[in-house]
Amino acid sequence: MFKLEARPQPSKAMSFASPLIALALTVGVAALLFVVLGKDPLVGLGAFFVEPLRGVRQLTEVALKATPLILCALGLAVCYRSNVWNIGAEGQFLLGAITAGGLALWVTTSGIHASRWVWTPLILLAGVAGGMAWAAIVALLRDRFNASEILVSLMLVYVAQQLVNYLVFVPWKDPMGFNFPQTKTFDSSTWLEMLVPRSRLHIGFAITLALVGVFWAFLFRSWRGYQLQVGGLAPAAARYAGFSARGALWTSMLISGGMAGLAGAMEAAGPLRQLTPHVSTGYGFTAIIVCFVGRLHPVGIVFSGLLLSMFLIGGELGQSRLGLPNALTGVFQGLLLFLLLACDTLINYRVRWQATRHVAVAKSAAPVTTKASP
Amino acid sequence: MLRLELIKLSKTYPAVKANDQVSLRVKPGEIHAVLGENGAGKSTLMKMIYGAVRPDEGQICWNDKEVQIRNPQEARALGISMVFQHFSLFDTLTAAENVWLGLDKSYTLADVTKRIDQVSKEYGLDVEPMRPVHTLSVGERQRVEIVRALLTKPQLLILDEPTSVLTPQAVEKLFVTLRKLASEGCSILYISHKLDEIRALCHHCTVLRGGKVTGEVDPTKETNASLSRLMIGAEPPQLQHVQARLGDTVLDVRDLSLEKLQHFGMSLAHISFNVRAGEIVGIAGVSGNGQQELMAALSGEDTRAAPDSIRLFGKPIGNQPPARRRREGLHFVPEERLGRGAVPTLPLAANTLLTRDEAVRGGWIRVNEVRALAEKLIANFNVKAGGPDAAAKSLSGGNLQKFIVGREIDSKPKLLIVSQPTWGVDVGAAAQIRGALLKLRDEGCAVLVVSEELDELFEICDRLVVIAQGKVSPSIATSQATIEQIGAWMSGLWTATPEAEHVQA
Numbered sequence: 001m002f003k004l005e006a007r008p009q010p011s012k013a014m015s016f017a018s019p020l021i022a023l024a025l026t027v028g029v030a031a032l033l034f035v036v037l038g039k040d041p042l043v044g045l046g047a048f049f050v051e052p053l054r055g056v057r058q059l060t061e062v063a064l065k066a067t068p069l070i071l072c073a074l075g076l077a078v079c080y081r082s083n084v085w086n087i088g089a090e091g092q093f094l095l096g097a098i099t100a101g102g103l104a105l106w107v108t109t110s111g112i113h114a115s116r117w118v119w120t121p122l123i124l125l126a127g128v129a130g131g132m133a134w135a136a137i138v139a140l141l142r143d144r145f146n147a148s149e150i151l152v153s154l155m156l157v158y159v160a161q162q163l164v165n166y167l168v169f170v171p172w173k174d175p176m177g178f179n180f181p182q183t184k185t186f187d188s189s190t191w192l193e194m195l196v197p198r199s200r201l202h203i204g205f206a207i208t209l210a211l212v213g214v215f216w217a218f219l220f221r222s223w224r225g226y227q228l229q230v231g232g233l234a235p236a237a238a239r240y241a242g243f244s245a246r247g248a249l250w251t252s253m254l255i256s257g258g259m260a261g262l263a264g265a266m267e268a269a270g271p272l273r274q275l276t277p278h279v280s281t282g283y284g285f286t287a288i289i290v291c292f293v294g295r296l297h298p299v300g301i302v303f304s305g306l307l308l309s310m311f312l313i314g315g316e317l318g319q320s321r322l323g324l325p326n327a328l329t330g331v332f333q334g335l336l337l338f339l340l341l342a343c344d345t346l347i348n349y350r351v352r353w354q355a356t357r358h359v360a361v362a363k364s365a366a367p368v369t370t371k372a373s374p
Numbered sequence: 375m376l377r378l379e380l381i382k383l384s385k386t387y388p389a390v391k392a393n394d395q396v397s398l399r400v401k402p403g404e405i406h407a408v409l410g411e412n413g414a415g416k417s418t419l420m421k422m423i424y425g426a427v428r429p430d431e432g433q434i435c436w437n438d439k440e441v442q443i444r445n446p447q448e449a450r451a452l453g454i455s456m457v458f459q460h461f462s463l464f465d466t467l468t469a470a471e472n473v474w475l476g477l478d479k480s481y482t483l484a485d486v487t488k489r490i491d492q493v494s495k496e497y498g499l500d501v502e503p504m505r506p507v508h509t510l511s512v513g514e515r516q517r518v519e520i521v522r523a524l525l526t527k528p529q530l531l532i533l534d535e536p537t538s539v540l541t542p543q544a545v546e547k548l549f550v551t552l553r554k555l556a557s558e559g560c561s562i563l564y565i566s567h568k569l570d571e572i573r574a575l576c577h578h579c580t581v582l583r584g585g586k587v588t589g590e591v592d593p594t595k596e597t598n599a600s601l602s603r604l605m606i607g608a609e610p611p612q613l614q615h616v617q618a619r620l621g622d623t624v625l626d627v628r629d630l631s632l633e634k635l636q637h638f639g640m641s642l643a644h645i646s647f648n649v650r651a652g653e654i655v656g657i658a659g660v661s662g663n664g665q666q667e668l669m670a671a672l673s674g675e676d677t678r679a680a681p682d683s684i685r686l687f688g689k690p691i692g693n694q695p696p697a698r699r700r701r702e703g704l705h706f707v708p709e710e711r712l713g714r715g716a717v718p719t720l721p722l723a724a725n726t727l728l729t730r731d732e733a734v735r736g737g738w739i740r741v742n743e744v745r746a747l748a749e750k751l752i753a754n755f756n757v758k759a760g761g762p763d764a765a766a767k768s769l770s771g772g773n774l775q776k777f778i779v780g781r782e783i784d785s786k787p788k789l790l791i792v793s794q795p796t797w798g799v800d801v802g803a804a805a806q807i808r809g810a811l812l813k814l815r816d817e818g819c820a821v822l823v824v825s826e827e828l829d830e831l832f833e834i835c836d837r838l839v840v841i842a843q844g845k846v847s848p849s850i851a852t853s854q855a856t857i858e859q860i861g862a863w864m865s866g867l868w869t870a871t872p873e874a875e876h877v878q879a
Contacts, residue, residue, distance in 0.1 A: 240706070
């Protein structure tokens, strides 16, 4: 028997170790799962943890898929630290892809010629605006009618998906596309510049890393970032200090919407270069896990974003090479988050093994003192 | 025969030894005080007697037999009842239903109602069984708790700080009840840090300091000073109270009315009073009579008030947010330290930023300046903390309060409003905080203090007003006020006569 005992102070070491312990446990459970599925656990784990890191091409793919995850998670970290529960980054991502893709499509069809260095900033800004607008709906409904931002942001994901479907099935459908639900391939002047030649990794990854620094400064050095976090940690203290709760709602929603929209724009103008119904493969939802595994900290989010991206690629490899079910990626993501939350208990508590022995000593000691005392 | 004997009880929590070899002997029919500061280990000791906490070492003897009290049910079966400091009543149920909940299931509600009537007549505890609890005053709620405890026919009744929510008159009534109970053979453990009450009521007194017994005395033969020495190891320093040098009116509240926000809140009705530079005005009253609502309206956390119902230096501020009021010199220390006056998980340095934005320039925080400010506050106000990086929640109540009060005083306020300045604060820190408030007043600041401790208000205030049922009484000079009069006003019994206005001059 063991007992959980409150620590006098939260353990700093444990708050760093907890994600690593959770990862180790996830690997352990994963190995077990492979055995149950009748696969060699070493080969299976290799597909998830070794193959994605083998060679430049694989590494650029990890970075490519990590880009939208990190971007969405950066914005979500601001939200969650402000106690605003935006879980609709997926929808804001899709809107960003629509607005950015719409602009790229207009450039493609209108025949206006300009350099890539003109179009790229405009397309990315269009994505930010699209994501912000979608998030603003959530903020407005919360602000005016006190509607739960959790439900509204989630349901707007499905609205956004239907909007994408409508656009690519009807008005924006490529007339030469053999009736496939997809737009024309965008003009090459709207594509994102490549970061690594002969790969799909675009400059969006560099922009993302720069934004990590910006978000760190915003959260830990700016007055606005401080106010937001006080509102999240202790709403009564924020009221006492006079930090506006409405301001925090709007700021954090617009920031996270903007980031998700930016990620959507990069996806559209980066690897896809057209819009299809499958613009997103759940980046906005996976980013929630990235955000928490990364401790809501910009630097932590980079690492967890790369890790979860490895899971995505590993899942594809496992599917194609080992015939593993595609759902396995989702299982691993869920496991990691679940085990992390469990391990986080160790930040505030420690495990004591001698607890039962202790009680036994107290009991056996009692009769001795009775004899001595009368 | 002894009703209860504790032999060398010890209890260690991860960070602190809450009780260290504590022994205690209670005779039948004895009113036994347990005196100690906050954090001296009184609550832990009571929880062990009541079965809520298991001791690490030591024995508990009940009526001369050793017992293991594993949970509160077993304690009640033995005949031990406890009235907690924070009431455990359901607001939406009636008094009788609440009492019924805590009893054996064999009774019917009608039985219980009848028994409540009997017991309350017998002991002079006015309780109307059919009234819903939310309509009861705090004193009435306490009586419900006591009746509930008495229905189990206890041989030992534990009362935890029972008078902190009562008017002086209600305290007298409670004492009559307790003396009658004791005369019938029921032992009473009376936990308190109020020396006068213990001397007036108790037969015997065990003093705790830092988890250890530091004295066992007959309180009727002691003085406040000698008890205080046992409790804190020193006598509290005497405060210097010089003649007030009054300046202009700083805060002028005129006909302030506010509808309550919550169902169980208190609406404010036509409140008028003022505070002048160089004086301390105290607001006395039993908690829950509108203090919270009034403080929120004055601090700016609630901006619904009509603009000119609150004036600061003649400027209407009733609808201004807190930051705007702070810029005009109004600073506020709330009663909740953790979660309102400070963010528990943030370091002290970051907590200075709640009300002090000197270190913010162009939207960016100068981290070094913030740390320097926190270090200065820690040094100047004698805060015991691990430095500017220590989380607010790692400080003791007294030290955090010194930090928060220090943060506001250091900003050179023109009007400082303090709610419950020494609530849950140890005696040394309390004396220091009161001294700091007096010094601020002598420097010409206007100070408004809300407190439930009348002694404190009488000690530091120049004028007093009383809040009851959301209304505020006329003001009276402290030198002309008596405890009895203020006590009567606390029940809402003042007459708004023009004479009262002269008195304040």
